Amino acid sequence: MKILTQWLRAYLPGLASGDKQLAEDLTLRGIAVDGIYPLGEGDGSLYEMDITTNRVDAMNHYGVAREAAAIYGLDLKPLEFALPAAQPAAPPFSVRIEAEDACGRFTARVLRDVTIGESRDWFAGAEVATYFGLLEQKMISNAVDATNFAWLAMGQPAHAFDLDKIEGGIVVRRARKGERLKTLDGVERVLDAEDLVVADHKKALALAGVMGGWDTMITAETKNVLIEAAWFEPMAVRQTARRHGLHTDASHRFERGADFNAAPVASALVSAILLASGGWIEGELVDARVAAFEERTARRRPVALALSEVHRILGATENPVGITAAAAESVLTALGCKLASQRVGASASQPHAAPAAEQTLGPVSWQVTLPSWRLDLEREIDLIEEIARVYGYNRFANTLPAFGEGVKALPWAEKEAAVRSVLRGAGFHEAISSTFCSAAEGAWTAAQPGQVVALGNPLSEEAGVLRPSLVPGMLTMIAGNLNRDVNDVRLFELGTVFSGTAEKVDERPVLAFGAVGSFPDESALHERRAIDFYDLKGAVEQALSRFEARSVYFDRFPAEAGLTPEWLHPYRAARVVAEGVTVGWFGEVHPRLAAERKVAAAAKLKERVLVGELYLDRLYKLPLRSPAAREISRFQPVRRDFSLVLGEGIAWETIDAAMAELQIPELVEWQVREVFREARLGAGEYALLLRTTFQAADRTLREEELADFQRRIVETVGNVGARLRT
Numbered sequence: 001m002k003i004l005t006q007w008l009r010a011y012l013p014g015l016a017s018g019d020k021q022l023a024e025d026l027t028l029r030g031i032a033v034d035g036i037y038p039l040g041e042g043d044g045s046l047y048e049m050d051i052t053t054n055r056v057d058a059m060n061h062y063g064v065a066r067e068a069a070a071i072y073g074l075d076l077k078p079l080e081f082a083l084p085a086a087q088p089a090a091p092p093f094s095v096r097i098e099a100e101d102a103c104g105r106f107t108a109r110v111l112r113d114v115t116i117g118e119s120r121d122w123f124a125g126a127e128v129a130t131y132f133g134l135l136e137q138k139m140i141s142n143a144v145d146a147t148n149f150a151w152l153a154m155g156q157p158a159h160a161f162d163l164d165k166i167e168g169g170i171v172v173r174r175a176r177k178g179e180r181l182k183t184l185d186g187v188e189r190v191l192d193a194e195d196l197v198v199a200d201h202k203k204a205l206a207l208a209g210v211m212g213g214w215d216t217m218i219t220a221e222t223k224n225v226l227i228e229a230a231w232f233e234p235m236a237v238r239q240t241a242r243r244h245g246l247h248t249d250a251s252h253r254f255e256r257g258a259d260f261n262a263a264p265v266a267s268a269l270v271s272a273i274l275l276a277s278g279g280w281i282e283g284e285l286v287d288a289r290v291a292a293f294e295e296r297t298a299r300r301r302p303v304a305l306a307l308s309e310v311h312r313i314l315g316a317t318e319n320p321v322g323i324t325a326a327a328a329e330s331v332l333t334a335l336g337c338k339l340a341s342q343r344v345g346a347s348a349s350q351p352h353a354a355p356a357a358e359q360t361l362g363p364v365s366w367q368v369t370l371p372s373w374r375l376d377l378e379r380e381i382d383l384i385e386e387i388a389r390v391y392g393y394n395r396f397a398n399t400l401p402a403f404g405e406g407v408k409a410l411p412w413a414e415k416e417a418a419v420r421s422v423l424r425g426a427g428f429h430e431a432i433s434s435t436f437c438s439a440a441e442g443a444w445t446a447a448q449p450g451q452v453v454a455l456g457n458p459l460s461e462e463a464g465v466l467r468p469s470l471v472p473g474m475l476t477m478i479a480g481n482l483n484r485d486v487n488d489v490r491l492f493e494l495g496t497v498f499s500g501t502a503e504k505v506d507e508r509p510v511l512a513f514g515a516v517g518s519f520p521d522e523s524a525l526h527e528r529r530a531i532d533f534y535d536l537k538g539a540v541e542q543a544l545s546r547f548e549a550r551s552v553y554f555d556r557f558p559a560e561a562g563l564t565p566e567w568l569h570p571y572r573a574a575r576v577v578a579e580g581v582t583v584g585w586f587g588e589v590h591p592r593l594a595a596e597r598k599v600a601a602a603a604k605l606k607e608r609v610l611v612g613e614l615y616l617d618r619l620y621k622l623p624l625r626s627p628a629a630r631e632i633s634r635f636q637p638v639r640r641d642f643s644l645v646l647g648e649g650i651a652w653e654t655i656d657a658a659m660a661e662l663q664i665p666e667l668v669e670w671q672v673r674e675v676f677r678e679a680r681l682g683a684g685e686y687a688l689l690l691r692t693t694f695q696a697a698d699r700t701l702r703e704e705e706l707a708d709f710q711r712r713i714v715e716t717v718g719n720v721g722a723r724l725r726t
Contacts, residue, residue, distance in 0.1 A: 001048075001049045001050075001051055001059060002046055002047070002048060002049070002135055003046070003047040003049050003061060003064055004039075004044060004045075004046060004047075004061065004131060004134055004135065005019045005022065005044035005045045005046075005047065006039075006043055006044035006130075006131075006134070007061045007127075007131055007153075008022075008061060008064060008065045008068065009044070010077070010127075011061070011062055011065035011069075011076060011077045012065050012068055012069060012074055012076065012077070013077065014074045014075065015068065015072065015074060017072065019036060019038075019044060019045040020036060022068060023036050023045075023047060025068075025071050025072075026064065026067060026068065026071070028392060028393070028394060029067060029071060029389050029390055029392070030052070030055075030389055031049070031051065031055070031058055031064060031067050032049060032050040032051070033047045033048070033049055034048045034049065034050050035047070035048035036048075039134055043134060046134065046135075047064075049064070053256055054256075054376045055376065056155065056253055056256040056257055056258065057155065057259065057373040057374055059155050059252075059253060059256075060151065060152060060153060060154050060155030061152060061153050061154075062079060062153055062154045062155070063154075063155055063373070066334070066335070066336070067390075069334055070331060070334035070335050070390050071390060073330060073334070076334075079154060079265050079269070081265075081268040081269050081271075081272040082272070083268055083271055083272060083275070083281060084275065084280065084281060085281075086281040086282065086283055086284055087280060087281065087282055087283075088283065089110065089282045089283030092283050092284070092286060093108055093110050093169060093170075093226070093283060093286050094168065094169025094170065095108050095169060095170045095172075095286045095288045096169065096170070096171050096172070096288070097172045097288050097290060098171055098172060098173040098174075099172055099173050099174050099196055099236075100290045100292070101233065101236075102172075102174075102196045102208075102232060102233045102236035103172040103196065103208065103230060103231070103232055103233065103236075103290065104231045104232070104233065104260060104289065104290045104292075104293025104294065104297065105230055105231040105260060105263050105287070105288065105289050105290070105293070105294070106170070106172055106228070106230040106231075106263075106287075106288045107228070107229050107230065107263045107264055107267050107285055107286065107287045107288075108170055108226055108227070108228055108285070108286040109226070109227045109267050109271055109281065109283075109285050109286070110163060110224070110225075110226055110227075110281070110282040110283055111163075111224065111225045111226075111227065111271060111274060111275065111279050111280070111281060111282070112223070112224050112279060112280055112281075112282050113223060113224070113278065113279045113280060114143070114222070114223065114224070114225050114274055114275070114277065114278060114279035115142075115277040115278040115279065116141050116142060116143055116218060116219070116220050116221075116222050117141065117142055117220075117277060118139070118141070118142065119132065119139050119141070119142045119145040119146075119273075120142075128142075128145055128146070128149050128273065131149075131152070132145065132148075132149075135152070137152070141218060141220075142273065142274060142277055143160045143218040143222070143225060143274055144160065144218060145273075146158075146160070146269070146270040146273035146274050147159055147160055147270055148249075149269070149270075149273060150229075150266040150269050150270050151249060151250070151253065151266075153269065154262060154265065154266060154269070155253055155258070155259070155262070155373075156229060156253075156258060156259065156262035156263060156265070156266035157209070157229075157249065157250035157253055157254065157258070157266075158227065158228060158229040158263075158266045158267065158270050159198075159206065159212050159227075159228045159229075159250075160218050160225050160226070160227055160228070160270065160274075161205060161206075161212070161216045161218075161225065161226040161228060162216050162217065162218055162219065162222045162224070162225065162226075163224035163225055163226045164222075164223070164224050165215055165216045166200045166205065166216060166226060167200045167201055167202045167203070168200050168201030168202065169200065169201060170198060170199070170200060170205075170226075170228075171198075171199045171200065171201065172196070172197075172198055172199075172208060172230075173196075173197060173199055174193060174194060174195065174196060174197070175191035175192060175193060175194075175195040175196075175197045175204060176191070176193065177191075177192065177193040178190060178191070179191040179197075179203075179204055180204075181197065181203075181204045181205075181206075181207065181213055182213060182214040182215065183206075183207060183211045183212070183213060183214060183246075184211055184212050184213070184214060184217055185211065186214065189207075189244055191204065192243055194239065194240075194243075195207065195240045195243065195244075196208040196209070196232065196236045196237070196240050198228065198230075203215075207240055207241075207244065207246070208230070208232050208236075208237070208240070209230070209232035209236075209237035209240070209241075209250055209251055209254040210237060210240055210241045210244070210246050210248055210250060210251045211246060211248055211250070211251075225274065225279075227267050227270050227271055227274075228267075229262070229263035229264070229266040229267040229270070230263055231258055231259075231260050231262075231263055231293070231297075232254050232258075233293070234254060234255050234256065234257050237251050237254040237255050238251070238255040241255070257297075257375040257376075259372050259373035260293065260294060260297035260298040260372045261298050261372040261373075262372075262373065263287075264285060264287060267285060297372055297375060298372040300369075300370050302340070302367040302368055302369045302370075303367075303368045303370060303377075303378075303379065303380055303382075303383060304365060304366070304367060304368075304380060305328075305365065305366045305367075305368050305380050305383050305384070306364070306365040306366075306380075307323075307325050307328060307364040307365065309380060309384065310323055310328060310384050310387060311323065313381070313384050314384065314387070314388050314396065315396065315397065315399055316396070316397040316399060317391075317395055317396050317397060318395050318396065318397055319395065323387065323391060325341070325364040327387075327391065328366075328387050329341070329366075331386065331387050331390045331391060332366075332368060332383065332386065332387065334390070335371065335374070335386060335390070336371030336373065336374065337368050337369060337370060337371060337383075338368070338369040339366045339367070339368055339369075340366060340367045340369075341364060341365070341366045342364070342365050342366070342367075368383055412509070412616075412620045414624060415546075415547075415616075415619075415620050415624055416494060416509075416616075418546045418624060419494070419511060419543050419546070419616070419619075420494065422539075422542045422543045422545075422546060423492045423513065423539065423543065425542075426490075426538075426539045426542055427490050427519075428490045428491060428492045428513060428515075428539070429490060429491055429492075430491075430492055430493065430494070431474075431477050431491045431492070431493050432493060432495070433470065433472075433473025433474065433476060433477055433493060433495070434463065434467070434473055434476075435466065435467060435495075435496075436455070436458070436459070436462075436463035436464070436465065436466060436467060437462075437463065437464075437465060437467045437472040437473065438461060438462045438463070438464055438465070438472075439452065439454070439461075439464050439465050441467075441472040442465040442466075442467065442468050442469075442472075444566050444567055444593070445467075445468055445469035445471045445472055445565070445566070445567050446468040446469065446499065447468065447469070447499065448499070451468065451499040451500060451501075452465050452466075452468050452499070453465060453466040453468075453498050453499065453500055453501065453502060453505050454502065456502070466498035466505070467497055467498065468497055468498060468499050469497055469510070469512075469567075469613060470493050470495050470497060470510050470511075470512030470613060471512060471567050471611055471613060473493065473495075473512070474491065474493060474512045474513070474514045474611055475514070475589070475593075475605065475609070475611065477491055477493075477514075478491065478514050478516055478605065478609060478611075479605055482516065482605070482607075487516075487517050487518075488516075488517030488518055488519075489514070489515065489516050489517055490513075490514075490515045490517075490531075491513065491514050491515075492511065492512065492513040492514075493511070493512045493513075494509065494510075494511055494616070495509070495510060495512070496508065496509055496510070497510045508615070508616075508617040509616040509617055509620075510613055510614065510615060510616055511543075511584075511613065511614040511616050512611065512612070512613050513536070513539065513586075513611070513612050513613075514609060514610065514611040514612070515531045515535065515536060515609075515610045515611075516531065516605075516607060516608070516609045516610065517530075517531060518530050518531060519531055519535060530608075531610060532610075533572060533574075533587060533588065533610065535610075536586050536587075536610045536612055537554065537574065537586070540576060540584070540586060540612065540614070543614070544576070544578060544583075544619075545625070546624060546625055547578070547619065547622040547623065547624060547625060548622055548623045548624070548625045549578045549579050549622055550579065551577075551578070551579055551580065552576075552577070552578045552579075553577050553653055554574040554575065554576060554577070554653075555574065555575055555577065556570075556573060556574050556575060557570075557575070559571060564585070565585050566590065566592075567589060567590055567593060567611070568585060568586075568587045568588065568589070568590055568611075569587055569588040569589065569590050569591070570590075572587050572588040573585060573586065573587025573588065574586060574587055576614065578618075578619065578622065579622065581618055582615070582618075583614055583615050583618045583619050584612060584613055584614035584615055584619075585612060585613055586610070586611065586612025586613070587610065587611075587612070588608055588609070588610055589605065589608075589609045589610070589611055631697065633695050633696065633697045635695065635696055635697070635698075635699060635700050635701075636695075636700060637668070637693050637694065637695040638693070638694045638695070638701055638706060639691060639692065639693050639694075640691075640692050640694070640706070640709075640710060641673070641689055641690065641691050641692075642689070642690040642691075642692070642710075642713060642714070642717070642724065643687060643688075643689055643690075643724065643725040644687065644688045644689075644690055644717060644722040644723065644724065644725065645681060645682070645685055645686075645687055645688075645722065645723050645724075645725045646685065646686060646687075646688060646721065646722045647684055647685055647721055648684045648685065648686060649684075650720065650721050650722065652672060652688070654720050654721075655688070655690070655717060655720065655722065656670075658716050658717060658719070658720050659692075659713070659716070659717075661716070662712060662713065662716055664694075664709055664712070665696075666694045666695060666696050666701060666705070666709065667692060667693075667694055667709065668693050668694065668695050669692070669693040670690060670691065670692045670693070671690075671691055672688060672689070672690065672691075673689040673690070673691045674687075674688070674689040675687070675688050675689075687725055688722075690717075692709075692713065694706060694709060
């Protein structure tokens with residue numbers, strides 16, 4: 001944004017600081033001057049400014065001048081424009097606001113017998129030609145230039161209509177679907193039923209707050225003009241501008257919240273410039289308002305502010321006196337606030353105690369009426385921030401905030417760290433994905449139908465809902481790695497998922513993990529093998545081993561039961577159950593995800609991908625397993641292998657549980673070494689090689705002890721349906 005220091009000084013006759021000092025002081029107060037360009041002798045400088053979107057009040061010369069006046073304690077020249085007396089009109093010009101949800105104020109003034117021509121420096125305070133020349137602002141005609149001058153001067157967009165082309169009066173309404181309007185850029189636009197328009201009694205005249213219409217634009221033949229200045233609801237202007245791919249100076253300001261009370265002032269400014277070339281005013285200013293919007297902007301409730309709270313929040317200053325009541329009042333008054341102060345000890349007839357008596361009175365508080373142009377001020381803390389900003393952050397003492405307690409970790413922090421440590425040790429890399437996903441991805445991965453939380457104003461169609469699962473993000477990250485020729489991918493993410501409705505959203509922590517590619521093969525040097533289901537199962541077992549659970553097992557449901565999550569292959573997936581509660585699922589990604597493109601990233605995955613999800617809110621209910629160190633035995637371990645034949649219906653979990661029930665102290669380990677099937681076995685049977693390890697802590701085991709252990713093992717596995725292979 002470009003600001004002329006010559007124009008600023010027209011509003012601040014007493015400003016003594018040079019342009020460079022002014023730029024530095026403004027920047028320190030958050031009104032950033034990015035560049036200073038001298039314009040020559042007597043013309044001052046041009047500021048290139050970066051005004052944040054919440055400070056639309058400072059996106060004009062008068063707003064920046066107001067900031068300078070507050071910094072230096074100067075008087076700001078008021079925006080007052082003398083107009084000739086209006087000649088009565090019978091009847092008054094008709095203005096009606098039908099779209100009361102989108103237009104809060106609309107002012108209209110009729111000018112007759114005007115002369116349309118070049119802009120000149122017509123009167124003091126409206127150096128149109130000079131200022132526009134320094135700004136390199138295109139000059140069109142005195143009517144159009146006057147409206148441009150208004151928004152450059154005070155930030156209020158205005159518009160001039162050719163009155164003779166308006167049929168009847170003005171109506172601010174929603175467009176009729178299919179209605180057409182040719183805008184000032186020469187484009188004929190088909191309007192949407194949600195578009196906000198300024199219309200007459202027969203047709204649309206302009207896109208409200210965005211751009212005027214071609215048919216009523218000011219030309220050299222125009223003799224009668226209608227000056228419009230209004231206040232439009234920001235979202236209505238933003239939606240209309242976006243639908244038509246327009247971004248104008250007017251929409252830029254209306255979208256960020258214009259000043260509700262600026263419309264009559266801007267109308268007077270435009271009228272004064274135009275009437276300087278001739279003409280007269282017909283009738284008084286027509287000012288239509290919507291009370292609801294006025295209450296929300298110009299008539300907001302006062303905010304209570306206490307000086308003690310200012311001191312508590314801001315702390316000590318370099319000046320021992322600190323921020324006094326007078327200093328706080330000076331800053332807020334200069335910014336446009338109106339203060340009603342109350343001091344303990346002051347009489348009702350003298351609410352404002354004299355400065356000399358200030359030290360003897362009690363604490364100070366104010367009821368602060370907020371200015372209509374500062375919609376970003378809402379609470380006491382906002383006012384305190386304004387006091388600190390204008391006073392100068394560089395004038396506060398360097399202190400550290402007081403903190404009486406130590407840092408407290410979250411209740412689940414240790415468990416989260418344990419899970420993270422296990423997965424990193426297993427070769428997985430931690431990643432972070434987006435909190436949003438598409439509606440299709442949400443429907444496919446949600447735990448329950450209809451529990452996907454849609455966003456009211458999504459950034460895009462691909463980010464339209466809060467993620468009900470981490471799986472879409474995990475697949476996106478895996479696909480991104482594969483697309484960049486990273487073929488061996490092992491990732492995990494600790495994040496939050498969401499479910500419920502827009503009125504009530506439930507959040508819970510979840511762990512997702514995914515893998516694709518190959519592992520180094522321990523059995524063959526320099527060889528690799530493809531990652532399979534059991535590698536992922538091993539990582540899950542390692543994570544669960546950090547928690548105390550008497551019962552942990554894996555199972556699956558028949559495909560026809562429909563209980564397996566839709567994103568998993570029904571025959572290559574497993575459920576994780578701990579203490580009788582489902583704590584997760586894992587397995588191979590369902591090929592339908594790629595075929596039906598329900599999850600966007602899945603369409604890019606051309607090879608088998610393994611993913612899983614653990615419900616940490618359930619897992620964290622289990623206590624962490626306390627590590628127990630034991631002395632390593634100095635005596636020789638003994639290994640014995642058992643070749644067992646089992647029926648296909650007997651799973652390893654059955655054998656494992658039976659071995660655990662033996663409770664032989666010297667039996668320190670048992671594991672599966674081989675599983676194989678061959679024709680010599682009976683129908684429906686398979687063979688399993690069970691390796692056991694025996695070791696005593698205080699002695700070398702004798703052969704008769706080992707024989708007894710072997711007998712007990714054979715007897716135990718026999719009780720569950722296994723027999724020794726002969």
